[in-house]
Amino acid sequence: MKESKSAKIGLVIIAVWAGIIVLSDLLQQDRRFSENENRLLAQEPELTLTGLLEGSFMQAYEQYMSDQFIGRDVWIRLKTYGEKYLGKQEINGIYLLEGERLVQRMEPSFVTKETEERKREQLMEELAGLKQAVTGDCYLMLVPGAAELFRDALPPHAAEYDQKGFLDRVREHLPKDVVWVDVETELKKGERERLYYRLDHHWTTEGAFYGYQALRKAWGKAPAEPSEYVVEQVSEDFLGTLHSRLNLPMKGDIIETYTRKKEQSHRVEYVYEGVESSSLYEDKHLRTKDQYAFFLDGNHPLIIITTEAQHPSAEDASDETPFPGEERKSGLLVIKNSYANCLIPFLTEDYTTVYVIDPRYYHADLKRFVEEKKIEDCLYLYDVPGFLN
Numbered sequence: 312m313k314e315s316k317s318a319k320i321g322l323v324i325i326a327v328w329a330g331i332i333v334l335s336d337l338l339q340q341d342r343r344f345s346e347n348e349n350r351l352l353a354q355e356p357e358l359t360l361t362g363l364l365e366g367s368f369m370q371a372y373e374q375y376m377s378d379q380f381i382g383r384d385v386w387i388r389l390k391t392y393g394e395k396y397l398g399k400q401e402i403n404g405i406y407l408l409e410g411e412r413l414v415q416r417m418e419p420s421f422v423t424k425e426t427e428e429r430k431r432e433q434l435m436e437e438l439a440g441l442k443q444a445v446t447g448d449c450y451l452m453l454v455p456g457a458a459e460l461f462r463d464a465l466p467p468h469a470a471e472y473d474q475k476g477f478l479d480r481v482r483e484h485l486p487k488d489v490v491w492v493d494v495e496t497e498l499k500k501g502e503r504e505r506l507y508y509r510l511d512h513h514w515t516t517e518g519a520f521y522g523y524q525a526l527r528k529a530w531g532k533a534p535a536e537p538s539e540y541v542v543e544q545v546s547e548d549f550l551g552t553l554h555s556r557l558n559l560p561m562k563g564d565i566i567e568t569y570t571r572k573k574e575q576s577h578r579v580e581y582v583y584e585g586v587e588s589s590s591l592y593e594d595k596h597l598r599t600k601d602q603y604a605f606f607l608d609g610n611h612p613l614i615i616i617t618t619e620a621q622h623p624s625a626e627d628a629s630d631e632t633p634f635p636g637e638e639r640k641s642g643l644l645v646i647k648n649s650y651a652n653c654l655i656p657f658l659t660e661d662y663t664t665v666y667v668i669d670p671r672y673y674h675a676d677l678k679r680f681v682e683e684k685k686i687e688d689c690l691y692l693y694d695v696p697g698f699l700n
Contacts, residue, residue: 441644
């Protein structure tokens with residue numbers, strides 16, 4: 312009798328609690344953007360007969376309910392705590408490594424052989440077209456994600472996509488007149504703990520510096536000397552995209568800038584937005600969740616960066632000049648995703664004009680743009696997971 316009464320009380324409590332959640336969920340105004348997850352949230356889908364019959368409505372509605380569920384951030388944290396307590400080392404597609412390091416998982420099944428071949432063929436076609444359009448050389452830099460460099464630190468028997476194998480296959484099929492940038496070899500020279508953020512999927516500015524070293528080698532130039540840069544810490548509380556998927560209390564990452572001791576002035580044009588700036592960095596983002604947008608104000612369809620002064624000639628070059636005797640080229644086109652944002656400031660010393668295009672947002676005729684601007688060189692820069700995604 313007592314057990315029956317206790318069970319009824321328990322059911323009443325659960326029913327009341329569920330009712331409160333449902334009622335709160337109905338009364339809560341839908342959010343459009345999650346600052347914690349740094350993404351747009353699903354909105355209530357329109358009910359149509361076609362969508363209902365095809366099942367797309369239910370799929371969209373399920374995503375909508377998941378995104379708009381009341382206390383979503385709290386539930387994510389509680390779920391993570393529970394799974395971590397059970398000893399799981401991979402939660403929500405994120406590996407939890409020593410030193411509070413989060414690494415994005417890339418399942419082998421996510422990239423089928425057909426998908427990889429299709430993406431690779433599309434890349435070769437794009438590179439061939441770009442090589443015809445530019446007046447100089449075309450370079451390809453594909454950056455391995457953190458999971459590749461931290462492979463030996465991943466949980467035992469972790470099934471992880473072979474990024475190195477993919478890079479080898481791309482290099483094997485690369486057109487002869489496109490130059491491969493061996494960034495993987497350069498990255499392995501550095502301390503891997505400093506090359507990628509602990510709580511974000513991007514590489515750090517130090518990682519980008521190694522990428523720049525690889526690029527200078529591909530150009531046939533001497534590597535840049537670290538002593539020529541002033542390294543400044545601009546943030547110590549960066550909680551990135553990987554942290555957002557677990558929402559645990561963690562110590563933030565440090566964001567740094569590398570500035571040349573003889574820094575020159577820049578003109579940065581955000582073309583589609585009609586905005587100009589004299590800086591490659593936007594401090595306002597350091598006060599937001601998306602601190603990585605500090606570099607080049609985040610992602611834009613088209614950015615044009617012009618550096619005012621020229622290098623002195625070989626005769627006039629002093630020991631204080633970063634690259635004595637080097638003449639900068641006229642123009643470089645960078646086709647990229649966000650991985651390029653913290654590397655691009657390094658390139659302004661080598662080209663008078665850097666054109667930055669993000670194909671996710673730029674939909675004009677790219678070849679015509681290159682020909683109209685008479686662009687000399689092209690750099691295609693993506694991280695491997697981002698490229699295959």
